[in-house]
Amino acid sequence: MAPDDFAFLARLLRRRSGLSLTPDKKALANRRLTPVMRRFDFKDMAGLIGELRLGREALADAVTEAMTVNESSFFRDAALFRKLREDVLPRLVEARGRDKRLRIWSAACAAGQEVYSIAILLTDMGLVRDGWNIDLIATDLSGEAIARAEAGRYASCEIERGLDPHAMRYFRRERSEWAVDAALRRMVTFKRFNLLDSFGWLDEMDIVFCRNVLMYFDIATRLDVLDRIADTMAPDGLLLLGENETPGRAGFAASAGGPGYEKSRASILRLG
Ligand SMILES: C[S@@+](CC[C@H](N)C(=O)[O-])C[C@H]1O[C@@H](n2cnc3c(N)ncnc32)[C@H](O)[C@@H]1O
Structure with a gap:
């Protein structure tokens, strides 16, 4: 070229x-x-x-x-999902116990593995059964990725990556594919959305998953997106980044003390 x-x-x-x-x-x-x-x-x-x-x-x-790079997997970064299950979500559930309302956004959801992992976690915790009002929003720039996420159908090799035998009960074999449980699909609102566009349509979020997407942006764009995510979050909300996107690591170092984090009201879940 x-x-x-x-x-x-x-x-x-x-x-x-x-x-x-x-x-x-x-x-x-x-x-x-x-x-x-x-x-x-x-x-x-x-x-x-x-x-x-x-x-x-x-x-x-x-x-x-x-x-676009649509690479993803169920329960990607197992340690993060463990921490969510054992620590973060129980604390948030206690804090929201009166309203029984949770708003969670998977901001670059690819083919849906991330958001269905969250839906499985919330269902396993009994929140759905206990009548919690859960807004689970999944967005992605890619129309193809959103269509796949909405369909909730996966090849065996995708299912084998990250799903333990317990979670397999949320999937049904259909010919050569696995279809996600209809109840899980109904929990999620899917929408094609570009992170560069205005977040004005979003309610205040309790947890934002924005993982493995900012790393493809330059520093100025990362900071802009992080700032605007911070503005959509509850004061005690949580922003979850990818495993290699923890502020301080290469590429995110410039943002660690920069305006993105000064402005941010959200906590960033760090591991290790
Ligand atoms: C590598 S995947 C990450 C999927 C998932 N969050 C994970 O961590 O497994 C990156 C996703 O970001 C999406 N993406 C790239 N640029 C975007 C943008 N400007 N707005 C929204 N999504 C974008 C891509 O379409 C792709 O599905």
């Missing part, structure tokens, strides 16, 4: 999704965009980028979608 075309692509992706496409990702971009190039009948990348420059929306959408 010509340097000029690559620079144009990087600007487009940053604007549309926050993705920070650094020059070392050139080969990755070529690999990911080759199927889009074929689907839209372009001879080469120059043709694809040329059409993007003309502002063709459907193509820009397909390019953005192709560049």
Whole structure:
């Protein structure tokens, strides 16, 4: 890809999704965009980028979608889910005991593994049976990921990653796939949503899962998203980041003492 075309692509992706496409990702971009190039009948990348420059929306959408990383798994980061089950959720349940209301947002839910893991946790804790009013919201930029999450159907290899035998009772085998229990699906509101857009439609959140997505953004975009998440949170709310996104680690160091965290009212769950 010509340097000029690559620079144009990087600007487009940053604007549309926050993705920070650094020059070392050139080969990755070529690999990911080759199927889009074929689907839209372009001879080469120059043709694809040329059409993007003309502002063709459907193509820009397909390019953005192709560049998202939708990797996820059930109960990803087992230690975090253990801490939620044994410590964080029991404390929150005690604090919200009068209203019996919990609002939880999975902010980059990919194909739904994260939000169904949360739904399993809440069901196992007896909150659903005890009549708690639980708003479980799952959003993602990718239309394909949201459609998969909403369908709640997984291949055996996806089920085998992270689900213990106990949690398997929430899944039913349907031919070559596993379908998530309808009651779990009904607990979740799915919506296609870009983290770069306004959070104005969200109620005050008790827990926000924003894991393994900010790491693809540049520092300024991370801080902007973190600031706006903090504004949506209850004063004792919790923001959960990915395993490698703990402030202080590489890439997040600049944000640890920066405006994002000064402004933040949310606690960030740290492990270790
Ligand atoms: C690696 S997955 C993380 C899934 C899950 N949170 C986890 O930790 O397993 C990253 C997800 O972020 C989504 N994403 C990327 N940019 C986004 C944006 N600007 N707004 C919302 N979601 C975005 C991608 O579509 C992808 O599904």
